[in-house]
Amino acid sequence: MAEPQAAPVLQMAGIVKEFPGVRALSGVDFRLFPGEIHALLGENGAGKSTLIKVLTGVHSLDAGTVTLEGAAVRIASPSDAQQAGISTVYQEVNLCPNLSVAENIFIGREPRRAGRIQWKQLRAEAAELVTRLGLDLDVAAPVGSYPLAVQQLVAIVRAVSVGGTKVLILDEPTSSLDRDEVQELFRLMLRLKAEGVAILFVSHFLDQIYEVCDRMTVLRNGALVGEHLTSELDQVGLVKLMIGKDLDVLEELEEHHLRPAVGEPLLAAAGLGRAGGIAPFDLEIHTGEVVGLAGLLGSGRTELARLLFGADHADSGKITIAGTTSALREPNDAIGRGVAYCSENRKTEGLVPDLTVRENIILALQAARGWTRPVPVAQRDELVAKYIQALDIRPANPEAKVSALSGGNQQKVLLARWLITQPKLLILDEPTRGIDIGAKAEIQKLVVSLSEEGMSVVYVSAELEEVLRLSHTIGVLRDRRLVARITNGPEITAGRILETIASGAHDVQDTQDSSVRSAEPSGEH
Amino acid sequence: MTTTSTPTPSAPTTLWRKATAHQLFWPVAVLVALLLVNVPFTPGFFAIHLQDGHLYGSLVSIVLFGSPLILVALGMTLVIATGGIDLSVGAVVAISGALACLVVSKQADQGSVSGVLLGFALALAVSLVLGAWNGLLVARLGIQPIIATLILMVAGRGVAQLITDGQIITVNSSAYALIGGGYWLTLPFSIFVVTAVVALTMVLTRRTALGLLVEAVGGNAEASRLVGIRSRRIKIMVYMFCGLCAGIAGLMISSNVSAADGNNAGLWIELDAILAVVIGGTSLTGGRFHLGGTIIGALIIQTLTTTIYTIGVPTQTNLVFKAAVVIIVCLLQSPAFRAKVFRSGARKPSPVPAAPAPQIEVSQ
Numbered sequence A: 001m002a003e004p005q006a007a008p009v010l011q012m013a014g015i016v017k018e019f020p021g022v023r024a025l026s027g028v029d030f031r032l033f034p035g036e037i038h039a040l041l042g043e044n045g046a047g048k049s050t051l052i053k054v055l056t057g058v059h060s061l062d063a064g065t066v067t068l069e070g071a072a073v074r075i076a077s078p079s080d081a082q083q084a085g086i087s088t089v090y091q092e093v094n095l096c097p098n099l100s101v102a103e104n105i106f107i108g109r110e111p112r113r114a115g116r117i118q119w120k121q122l123r124a125e126a127a128e129l130v131t132r133l134g135l136d137l138d139v140a141a142p143v144g145s146y147p148l149a150v151q152q153l154v155a156i157v158r159a160v161s162v163g164g165t166k167v168l169i170l171d172e173p174t175s176s177l178d179r180d181e182v183q184e185l186f187r188l189m190l191r192l193k194a195e196g197v198a199i200l201f202v203s204h205f206l207d208q209i210y211e212v213c214d215r216m217t218v219l220r221n222g223a224l225v226g227e228h229l230t231s232e233l234d235q236v237g238l239v240k241l242m243i244g245k246d247l248d249v250l251e252e253l254e255e256h257h258l259r260p261a262v263g264e265p266l267l268a269a270a271g272l273g274r275a276g277g278i279a280p281f282d283l284e285i286h287t288g289e290v291v292g293l294a295g296l297l298g299s300g301r302t303e304l305a306r307l308l309f310g311a312d313h314a315d316s317g318k319i320t321i322a323g324t325t326s327a328l329r330e331p332n333d334a335i336g337r338g339v340a341y342c343s344e345n346r347k348t349e350g351l352v353p354d355l356t357v358r359e360n361i362i363l364a365l366q367a368a369r370g371w372t373r374p375v376p377v378a379q380r381d382e383l384v385a386k387y388i389q390a391l392d393i394r395p396a397n398p399e400a401k402v403s404a405l406s407g408g409n410q411q412k413v414l415l416a417r418w419l420i421t422q423p424k425l426l427i428l429d430e431p432t433r434g435i436d437i438g439a440k441a442e443i444q445k446l447v448v449s450l451s452e453e454g455m456s457v458v459y460v461s462a463e464l465e466e467v468l469r470l471s472h473t474i475g476v477l478r479d480r481r482l483v484a485r486i487t488n489g490p491e492i493t494a495g496r497i498l499e500t501i502a503s504g505a506h507d508v509q510d511t512q513d514s515s516v517r518s519a520e521p522s523g524e525h
Numbered sequence B: 001m002t003t004t005s006t007p008t009p010s011a012p013t014t015l016w017r018k019a020t021a022h023q024l025f026w027p028v029a030v031l032v033a034l035l036l037v038n039v040p041f042t043p044g045f046f047a048i049h050l051q052d053g054h055l056y057g058s059l060v061s062i063v064l065f066g067s068p069l070i071l072v073a074l075g076m077t078l079v080i081a082t083g084g085i086d087l088s089v090g091a092v093v094a095i096s097g098a099l100a101c102l103v104v105s106k107q108a109d110q111g112s113v114s115g116v117l118l119g120f121a122l123a124l125a126v127s128l129v130l131g132a133w134n135g136l137l138v139a140r141l142g143i144q145p146i147i148a149t150l151i152l153m154v155a156g157r158g159v160a161q162l163i164t165d166g167q168i169i170t171v172n173s174s175a176y177a178l179i180g181g182g183y184w185l186t187l188p189f190s191i192f193v194v195t196a197v198v199a200l201t202m203v204l205t206r207r208t209a210l211g212l213l214v215e216a217v218g219g220n221a222e223a224s225r226l227v228g229i230r231s232r233r234i235k236i237m238v239y240m241f242c243g244l245c246a247g248i249a250g251l252m253i254s255s256n257v258s259a260a261d262g263n264n265a266g267l268w269i270e271l272d273a274i275l276a277v278v279i280g281g282t283s284l285t286g287g288r289f290h291l292g293g294t295i296i297g298a299l300i301i302q303t304l305t306t307t308i309y310t311i312g313v314p315t316q317t318n319l320v321f322k323a324a325v326v327i328i329v330c331l332l333q334s335p336a337f338r339a340k341v342f343r344s345g346a347r348k349p350s351p352v353p354a355a356p357a358p359q360i361e362v363s364q
Helices: A048-055 A078-084 A101-105 A119-132 A148-161 A179-194 A206-212 A235-243 A301-309 A331-336 A357-369 A377-390 A407-419 A437-452 A464-470 A494-503 A512-518 A520-524 B011-021 B025-041 B058-081 B089-106 B113-140 B145-164 B174-181 B189-207 B210-219 B221-226 B231-257 B269-279 B291-310 B315-333 B335-342
Strands: A010-019 A022-032 A037-041 A063-068 A071-073 A086-089 A167-171 A198-202 A215-220 A223-229 A265-274 A278-286 A290-294 A316-321 A339-342 A425-429 A456-460 A473-478 A481-487 B049-051 B054-056 B168-170 B259-261
Touching: A010 A048, A022 A048, A022 A063, A037 A048, A037 A179, A037 A206, A037 A235, A048 A167, A048 A198, A078 A086, A086 A148, A101 A119, A101 A148, A119 A148, A148 A167, A148 A179, A179 A198, A179 A206, A206 A235, A215 A235, A223 A235, A235 A437, A265 A301, A278 A301, A278 A316, A278 A456, A278 A481, A290 A301, A290 A437, A290 A464, A301 A331, A301 A339, A301 A425, A301 A456, A301 A473, A331 A339, A331 A357, A339 A407, A357 A377, A357 A407, A357 B210, A377 A407, A407 A425, A407 A437, A437 A456, A437 A464, A456 A464, A464 A494, A473 A494, A481 A494, B011 B025, B025 B291, B025 B315, B054 B058, B058 B089, B058 B189, B058 B210, B058 B231, B058 B269, B058 B291, B089 B113, B089 B145, B089 B168, B089 B174, B089 B231, B089 B259, B089 B269, B113 B145, B113 B174, B113 B231, B145 B259, B174 B189, B174 B231, B189 B210, B189 B231, B189 B291, B210 B221, B210 B231, B221 B231, B231 B259, B269 B291, B269 B315, B291 B315, B315 B335
Parallel strands: A022 A223, A037 A198, A037 A215, A086 A167, A167 A198, A290 A456, A290 A473, A339 A425, A425 A456
Antiparallel strands: A010 A022, A010 A063, A063 A071, A215 A223, A265 A278, A265 A316, A473 A481, B049 B054, B168 B259
């Protein structure tokens, strides 16, 4: 794609935004042309979110100008942004699940006559809009009855249904979607692009960016690194721009899985299962072994992990940890036997947002000691400082509110929380989802070194490459069943795993596919 | 992220900013303002004088009459911090006072210390049991706190009536009168009780890990469960503590008038207590709690009551006056409101960006 002829619809120049003690954006320029999909890239903390929040009126800017269609504008609030034609869809879907698709699309803007909502007109308009955008939805059905991916599409439809949307911002819309769902999203994006909407797309998945984006802007440390056409910059070059250094860290991990798993059996699950969650499975984990769990979203990866931790009740089978067999009624029982679990939902199941980094880090250790035996202050501060340094948590301020940290750093706080308790088995559910490539590499490296020190790890990830790179053994899940256990080796490739996921090693009926997909919202959320 | 050292503003500005940013600044400011309002009406408002070896004065009275509220609000703070609420404290106040009075009134010698202590012990034990009941309903059965405690709020008044047999039990016991109306070392005895309970609560929450665990449970219940916190136990404990605090308050209230009135003792105190907690800066959604703020909040409410009397607000309208002050306090506490009012003029609502006249964004 050559330089567009048209003038940019949006131009931001010299944007500066400071928070106390931190310069989040220092003189960033950014432009967006009509009818293009533009990726905004950078590590966590590079300033992507801040730039978006400035553009959408969540943050006020300290200096710089925003020009929309040639005229300077002031965007002081999200409603200003909406009126100016800038719509945003965030990572977390903000819809009312109990209301219908049509109601959600027009919420607050229902067509009225004499104060009364014109329901027929509302549905007709919603249906027309949905059809125009090439979606097949029943607009009268409650949003909650659709899978998360479809809800995301509804959120986008709502965003563009505001008359005169010129700029659509999609902030990590794909992070919880599977491959097919991402394709559906892309179809919608391309259709909107054809209608002349400028789309700002934020994603951590580089493949997706190369698939759908025309142009990209890279930020690093709050400054503009460059704007490039996607066709003119390859992935390696892009990553170099993003992290400012080469990718050696990732490459040196490549050979890890060739090391044979040695060690005694630590955990054995026999016929462990939970109706509606995961079919009974057998699994053995040895000390120092990394067991990767691969499968599509909703395949039962998370459910399996939660059973090993006692986060959910198993209704069949038994679990043996370090020689003793007894049911896990509560996470407590598992924690007492050296099992730790980092949930895939950092915000809802991991962090206590009100509390500081220090308090969040110390929480698991303190819970294990009980309320009567507080961790001595000196020991606590020493431990916290040690892990902040070891995991390179930024800002390295134990007093900072954990909710102010970027995603990658929040994940590290959760890791620190469990590492402090020195578990025997660490269960990581999607530890690298939604975090940047630098932090990702660090976490992967950490997993390798922990395993070398004798800690067992269960590693759940949607990214096959990641599972392949780290695991000694790979458990493949499909349709809420553990269908295969593969010993990792040089001959195992992502393609092979995909085949197993696609075909299923056991007697899995293919017709189950759709029913499992639609069961996702209740199962995963 | 690039970290730059922010330019240091001049010292007074920083101090002012630091002071206003402090959690307790606005509640304390309101308390001081309320106290000052009294001065024109009661010239000797701040005067404290010694008479018969007892200290008298408006300030002493405020603390004395505010003591039960401080206690109830203290327990309420911890309950609210876990994301709950306890509506039954008023009923517990009534039950506790009624039981203690009943025990004392049955003694042959009403003045006997052992009889009074027996009454106290029984009343507080029952208060603990009532708190545990609330805790079990909330933590074990998973009933929403507002509903779970509503049960005892309504039923508890009936229980108190049963205990007093529908009458007002009066006692004539100097030992009993000490806790809510007596003096010790020139000061009202209840001040010592409150100080002791406050100190105990602070030690219990901040010297042990109880405070952290309570805040974790209130801040994110599911995360707390997954991190291994026995949140049920914690919740039952705070409801028991809240019951205990209400029980002590009940003793004070009944002792102050040497009578137990099952109908009116502690009536609506739950609402004042919740208000005190909120004024003190603890969010009703749970999480972070501020014991100091709660105490200030309770004192504000008591001062307000005193002020209503001293400045002569007609009795019919005193609730309106109270409401107005509460609204002001709550607005002052809201950062969004302060930003709007104190920085008005500097920022005008932005025009619709599609307006033809281009304007330039000015840096702040």
